[in-house]
Amino acid sequence: NAGVTQTPKFRILKIGQSMTLQCAQDMNHNYMYWYRQDPGMGLKLIYYSVGAGITDKGEVPNGYNVSRSTTEDFPLRLELAAPSQTSVYFCASRADTEAFFGQGTRLTVV
């Protein structure tokens, strides 16, 4: 099993560009999450999903959108990239107790 796979690993965006961060899990987990981690800071919840077709805002949702059309995939969309969105993004999935994380996507907006 691959677990949680995030793509791309690195990306540089220009201000105003848009992109989608991909996240896929092969563990048939219902719960999926997107976090961002700024330098020296903790993990802030952006959006989460409790199952296919259901998403909800986390602590810092502004500037992002998500969708959950299948159990496996939970893409995160940035519509108008801003320098404040420079961060490392982590996707996670969970069945019951512990959540499993991907390796992260390092995004720089210039």
Next chain:
Amino acid sequence: DQQVKQNSPSLSVQEGRISILNCDYTNSMFDYFLWYKKYPAEGPTFLISISSIKDKNEDGRFTVFLNKSAKHLSLHIVPSQPGDSAVYFCAAVGSSNTGKLIFGQGTTLQVKP
């Protein structure tokens, strides 16, 4: 509003001694709590969890204690090893029908040989 707080940004201990990492929370509706370890350039990895109906859970060198009345949990690592040096996050899961998973700010542990 920070629902899960780790008030100590860093901790340094000597190899072989005990490391105690602390975490406080504000929401009494959290179902259970987890500790994660994170190395640079990697995703967090799960260490240990505890249900809100328990007050202690052990797994090898790691023990988590939960004090519900104080809304406080702690992670004890005994004995500490240099390979334990990492950032440790505590996290809390909301009640079953929300599924929200909230993290603290993290504590950087340095174990000196």
